[in-house]
Amino acid sequence: MSANDPHRAGLFPHRHLLGIEGLQPHEILGLLDRADQAVEVSRQVEKIRPVLRGRTQINLFFEASTRTQSSFEIAGKRLGADVMNMQVAASSVKKGETLIDTAATLNAMHPDILVVRHHAAGCAVHLLARKVDCSVINAGDGQHEHPTQALLDALTIRRHKGKIARLTIAICGDILHSRVARSNIILLNALGARVRVVAPSTLLPSGIDRMGVEVFRDMKEGLKGADIVMMLRLQRERMNGAFIPSVREYYRFYGLDAEKLAYAKDDALVMHPGPMNRGVEIDPAVADGPQSLIREQVEMGVAVRMAVLEALAAHLPNH
Numbered sequence: 397m398s399a400n401d402p403h404r405a406g407l408f409p410h411r412h413l414l415g416i417e418g419l420q421p422h423e424i425l426g427l428l429d430r431a432d433q434a435v436e437v438s439r440q441v442e443k444i445r446p447v448l449r450g451r452t453q454i455n456l457f458f459e460a461s462t463r464t465q466s467s468f469e470i471a472g473k474r475l476g477a478d479v480m481n482m483q484v485a486a487s488s489v490k491k492g493e494t495l496i497d498t499a500a501t502l503n504a505m506h507p508d509i510l511v512v513r514h515h516a517a518g519c520a521v522h523l524l525a526r527k528v529d530c531s532v533i534n535a536g537d538g539q540h541e542h543p544t545q546a547l548l549d550a551l552t553i554r555r556h557k558g559k560i561a562r563l564t565i566a567i568c569g570d571i572l573h574s575r576v577a578r579s580n581i582i583l584l585n586a587l588g589a590r591v592r593v594v595a596p597s598t599l600l601p602s603g604i605d606r607m608g609v610e611v612f613r614d615m616k617e618g619l620k621g622a623d624i625v626m627m628l629r630l631q632r633e634r635m636n637g638a639f640i641p642s643v644r645e646y647y648r649f650y651g652l653d654a655e656k657l658a659y660a661k662d663d664a665l666v667m668h669p670g671p672m673n674r675g676v677e678i679d680p681a682v683a684d685g686p687q688s689l690i691r692e693q694v695e696m697g698v699a700v701r702m703a704v705l706e707a708l709a710a711h712l713p714n715h
């Protein structure tokens with residue numbers, strides 16, 4: 397069965413991946429199954445599975461990224477695509493070109509896949525998707541969504557716990573500014589997990605309870621009986637006011653250390669999307685400890701991005 401097989405296209409009927417919102421549970425599970433296979437491919441000596449041979453993937457990052465950009469690059473190359481990283485800092489965008497002009501310029505080069513990270517929440521990536529002929533993948537848009545992060549987190553959890561449904565998952569820290577939290581809440585709820593958020597009131601978006609989560613303002617309460625403790629980075633670059641009294645106090649009340657982790661289940665696992673602020677939201681001893689899955693999340697990130705690229709391959713333009 398080739399990547400362009402119409403039967404295969406039915407398995408993931410979307411041309412773009414703009415968010416977790418709008419995906420059906422079976423589509424999410426299908427991506428996780430594909431990603432499990434991609435883990436096997438990535439662990440072999442010969443890692444090429446050329447479903448994107450001859451295709452062009454452009455990574456267009458308007459915000460800095462280490463993990464996401466490099467893993468999309470590796471994922472595209474493992475699938476045989478020609479991958480180009482566009483340096484926005486050195487591009488016409490810096491000279492005042494509008495997003496629509498950038499889209500039209502890139503479109504004229506006939507890319508097949510555009511991987512986009514942009515600081516505007518919920519609009520820039522969607523706008524681009526409407527203006528280009530190729531598939532668009534959201535690699536993080538402001539505080540809105542980061543779909544491949546949520547997929548890689550789900551993959552990591554499922555590989556350890558064997559399931560997602562009925563697990564108690566506590567997402568802790570800077571919920572307000574976190575696209576990772578948003579995408580994870582949508583995905584984990586869709587797959588039947590019990591999702592909690594744990595944060596000081598200043599870092600909780602208003603109406604968060606309407607997203608189907610239990611809200612806690614105390615770490616020890618919020619971690620009680622949790623299967624998974626997912627820490628978030630304190631996103632100081634998105635803060636323009638005093639959201640926390642001081643980093644020291646934040647760490648004291650919300651930083652994950654061994655004492656707070658002891659409130660979770662004995663076999664609880666610790667996650668963090670990176671980049672970590674050691675000593676701010678997490679104690680280095682916990683980040684590097686036996687319950688941590690943080691390094692493994694990075695490996696799963698490549699596999700999930702391979703799975704998404706492969707799923708979209710069935711919808712690529714035949715220009």
Ligand code: ASP
Nearest residue numbers: 536542576629669670671
């Ligand atoms: N890397 C993740 C993101 O791009 C998390 C973070 O930056 O804190 O959203």
